[in-house]
Amino acid sequence: xxxxxxxxxxxxxxxxxxxxxxxxxxxxxxxxxxxxxxxxxxxxxxxxxxxxxxxxxxxxxxxxxxxxxxxxxxxxxxxxxxxxxxxxxxxxxxxxxxxxxxxxxxxxxxxxxxxxxxxxxxxxxxxxxxxxxxxxxxxxxxxxxxxxxxxxxxxxxxxxxxxxxxxxxxxxxxxxxxxxxxxxxxxxxxxxxxxxxxxxxxxxxxxxxxxxxxxxxxxxxxxxxxxxxxxxxxxxxxxxxxxxxxxxxxxxxxxxxxxxxxxxxxxxxxxxxxxxxxxxxxxxxxxxxxxxxxxxxxxxxxxxxxxxxx
Amino acid sequence: xxxxxxxxxxxxxxxxxxxxxxxxxxxxxxxxxxxxxxxxxxxxxxxxxxxxxxxxxxxxxxxxxxxxxxxxxxxxxxxxxxxxxxxxxxxxxxxxxxxxxxxxxxxxxxxxxxxxxxxxxxxxxxxxxxxxxxxxxxxxxxxxxxxxxxxxxxxxxxxxxxxxxxxxxxxxxxxxxxxxxxxxxxxxxxxxxxxxxxxxxxxxxxxxxxxxxxxxxxxxxxxxxxxxxxxxxxxxxxxxxxxxxxxxxxxxxxxxxxxxxx
Numbered sequence: 001x002x003x004x005x006x007x008x009x010x011x012x013x014x015x016x017x018x019x020x021x022x023x024x025x026x027x028x029x030x031x032x033x034x035x036x037x038x039x040x041x042x043x044x045x046x047x048x049x050x051x052x053x054x055x056x057x058x059x060x061x062x063x064x065x066x067x068x069x070x071x072x073x074x075x076x077x078x079x080x081x082x083x084x085x086x087x088x089x090x091x092x093x094x095x096x097x098x099x100x101x102x103x104x105x106x107x108x109x110x111x112x113x114x115x116x117x118x119x120x121x122x123x124x125x126x127x128x129x130x131x132x133x134x135x136x137x138x139x140x141x142x143x144x145x146x147x148x149x150x151x152x153x154x155x156x157x158x159x160x161x162x163x164x165x166x167x168x169x170x171x172x173x174x175x176x177x178x179x180x181x182x183x184x185x186x187x188x189x190x191x192x193x194x195x196x197x198x199x200x201x202x203x204x205x206x207x208x209x210x211x212x213x214x215x216x217x218x219x220x221x222x223x224x225x226x227x228x229x230x231x232x233x234x235x236x237x238x239x240x241x242x243x244x245x246x247x248x249x250x251x252x253x254x255x256x257x258x259x260x261x262x263x264x265x266x267x268x269x270x271x272x273x274x275x276x277x278x279x280x281x282x283x284x285x286x287x288x289x290x291x292x293x294x295x296x297x298x299x300x301x302x303x304x305x306x307x308x309x310x
Numbered sequence: 311x312x313x314x315x316x317x318x319x320x321x322x323x324x325x326x327x328x329x330x331x332x333x334x335x336x337x338x339x340x341x342x343x344x345x346x347x348x349x350x351x352x353x354x355x356x357x358x359x360x361x362x363x364x365x366x367x368x369x370x371x372x373x374x375x376x377x378x379x380x381x382x383x384x385x386x387x388x389x390x391x392x393x394x395x396x397x398x399x400x401x402x403x404x405x406x407x408x409x410x411x412x413x414x415x416x417x418x419x420x421x422x423x424x425x426x427x428x429x430x431x432x433x434x435x436x437x438x439x440x441x442x443x444x445x446x447x448x449x450x451x452x453x454x455x456x457x458x459x460x461x462x463x464x465x466x467x468x469x470x471x472x473x474x475x476x477x478x479x480x481x482x483x484x485x486x487x488x489x490x491x492x493x494x495x496x497x498x499x500x501x502x503x504x505x506x507x508x509x510x511x512x513x514x515x516x517x518x519x520x521x522x523x524x525x526x527x528x529x530x531x532x533x534x535x536x537x538x539x540x541x542x543x544x545x546x547x548x549x550x551x552x553x554x555x556x557x558x559x560x561x562x563x564x565x566x567x568x569x570x571x572x
Contacts, residue, residue: 213554260373273361277369292375
């Protein structure tokens with residue numbers, strides 16, 4: 001073997017060739033997302049940290065079935081139905097909740113990327129995103145809150161497809177998501193920022209895909225704890241699951257009243273999510289307050305004051 | 311043992327040399343491709359903002375005093391609490407909410423075209439605004455502050471520590487070799503609003519944006535723009551949002567409207 005006039009002994013040539021194969025192989029990963037990521041709550045902060053208002057369905061392309069189920073929801077349900085007490089956010093909603101995130105890569109003996117793993121302390125949610133080209137399991141395989149995820153590279157963007165998700169929610173005020181949904185995520189890293197775009201297709205509860213995006217910043221000092229959740233009977237002897245039968249929920253207009261919104265708009269639906277809806281939007285449900293009276297100051301993690309002006 | 315070590319070092323060195331040679335001789339440099347021709351992604355066309363986030367702060371003008379989600383300073387809080395749209399209108403500054411730092415959060419449509427080989431034009435029907443994204447160069451020395459400021463654009467380079475020296479491609483190859491994002495930095499902005507209800511940004515504001523394109527299995531094309539606003543006067547830290555736009559087949563829903571103060 002000769003190159004540039006240099007003659008190599010056979011053994012050296014073999015070592016060099018092996019190194020070349022190792023070093024010059026195309027990078028299996030385009031971007032390494034490993035590390036500690038702190039969530040940014042600069043969008044929908046009152047919904048994502050203290051929690052959403054009852055009957056706030058704005059920005060969701062819901063169908064009538066989703067509204068019917070959401071309208072029946074009563075927060076007391078969590079006190080009575082023990083499986084709800086420690087029910088995790090699913091991997092799609094988890095991106096909008098308490099989203100402190102650690103990512104680490106799993107490599108094989110040849111240093112090729114096999115999977116990314118993620119951990120969020122909220123409900124101790126751990127997830128695997130397979131990068132080794134394996135197929136999704138058959139429909140009868142187990143359904144979990146994190147689902148089954150596979151990823152591919154599109155340039156520097158990591159595109160993840162998740163199936164086998166248990167039923168959960170699009171907003172934690174009772175807006176349901178079904179186990180028929182498929183979630184596609186696009187992860188991009190720019191400087192010290194991570195953006196995750198989440199696209200949910202749900203033939204049971206959505207009329208068109210729900211597209212939302214969340215942001216994190218790289219935080220080497222972040223340390224994530226374990227999560228402990230204990231079931232406790234808060235209403236011993238309760239004989240029924242708290243609920244509102246159709247047409248009986250008295251709280252459905254509160255949200256519109258507090259923020260001076262048209263009631264129909266707060267019911268969600270794809271039509272309400274496009275700019276032209278503003279042209280047909282009706283008057284507020286009731287005379288709007290002169291100024292903001294609820295959650296006017298939420299900007300960081302927990303500095304929300306429900307009624308700062310009272 | 312020494313011979314073995316020397317052999318190994320030699321092999322490593324030769325591998326590095328071969329790898330460098332494999333990249334080809336430097337040769338005479340060809341003319342760099344113009345940004346338009348080098349575009350890894352086509353952002354041209356009509357796009358609509360789909361409001362799945364911050365709905366009640368975007369689709370309607372929020373109530374006075376509502377600065378939720380934005381990391382404002384106490385000084386900004388005073389401005390928020392004294393917002394008076396009539397006063398803005400009388401002063402002829404009804405476009406304060408349509409400046410570059412807030413524009414992409416407004417509901418509306420975006421039309422992107424190439425003005426020339428190095429300038430991408432971004433128009434919005436909401437407020438009838440035009441942004442020019444200049445590839446290469448720096449803002450002119452005497453650039454006058456405006457609602458849209460001066461934007462410098464580039465096709466994002468692979469993630470790498472700024473200023474890091476080039477390294478030998480041995481034992482580590484550069485990752486992130488196929489960036490597809492459009493990176494835009496905007497300065498020289500006239501003070502304006504991050505929201506229509508008067509959440510302010512000042513004249514020291516700067517704006518970083520990253521446009522990412524993606525296509526869904528159903529054929530829908532989207533871009534998401536991650537926006538980072540830095541303002542030492544009115545923000546406690548970077549204000550970070552990401553706004554999602556879906557491509558439309560044509561401009562049939564394009565409706566230019568003037569700025570409104572409320």
